[in-house]
Amino acid sequence: MTYRTFFAAALTGLAALALVGPSAALAGPPAALVEDVQGEVAGAELMDYVAPGQVIKLGPDGAVVMSYLKSCRRETVSGSGSVTVGPGESKVDGAALKSDIVNCDASHAQATTRETSEVAATIVRSIGPDSAPVAQAVIYGASPIVEAKGRGTLIVERLDQPGERQQIELTGRQYKGRFYDFAGTSHPLTPGGIYVASFGAARLVFKVDAQAKAGPGPAVGRLIRLN
DSSP: OOHHHHHHHHHHTOOOOOOSSOBOOOOSSOOEEEEEEESSEEBOOTTOEEOTTOEEEEOTTOEEEEEETTTOEEEEEESSEEEEOOSSSOEEESSEEEEEEOOOOHHHHHSOHHHHHHHHHHHHHHOBTTBOOOOSEEESSSSOEEEOOSEEEEEEEESSSTTOEEEEEEESOSBTTTEEEOTTSSOOOOTTOEEEEEETTEEEEEEEOTTOOSSOOOGGGTEEEOO
């Protein structure tokens, strides 16, 4: 399973990919996001959130990539063995582990939708000729992944400069019913721009990092959570 497979599935509304083993139920607040799965993996699937204490088992050809929401630690685990999810890093038994740190906004990952939506509404109302919008979060890719569950209208509008606005009608067929990926579309956002994303009552004001690139990249660094 590759990033390219995920992007194609998310954009065409395919809701199922052939992975080995069922997803484990989330036992607590999410610690990490599974960004890639290859081969024989049981206990987690592509774009699952995983919680501390959750165990993922890998076969000889299995591999899993996951990124931690608080530590921005991105791990690649491969080979026969098991992975136990921790608060900020994994414990691996038998398998091989490689890790690095990627750009992500840990504060946004831990905020609730209600908290971010109330603050975002205040920010948008306070924008005036002499006041620039203040971002609540930063993403590090110009093609965000928006977590918006179910049906509804997703609106992404630029606040620091007028005229840039995207409106997407989500049918509920986004990947796993909740992830819409801008990668692969012809409408990336502008690096350095400040935007508000809204879906139903949920809102978030965010900034696109000035060095952000369009297209695929670590999901945890492009994630906008509206659920």
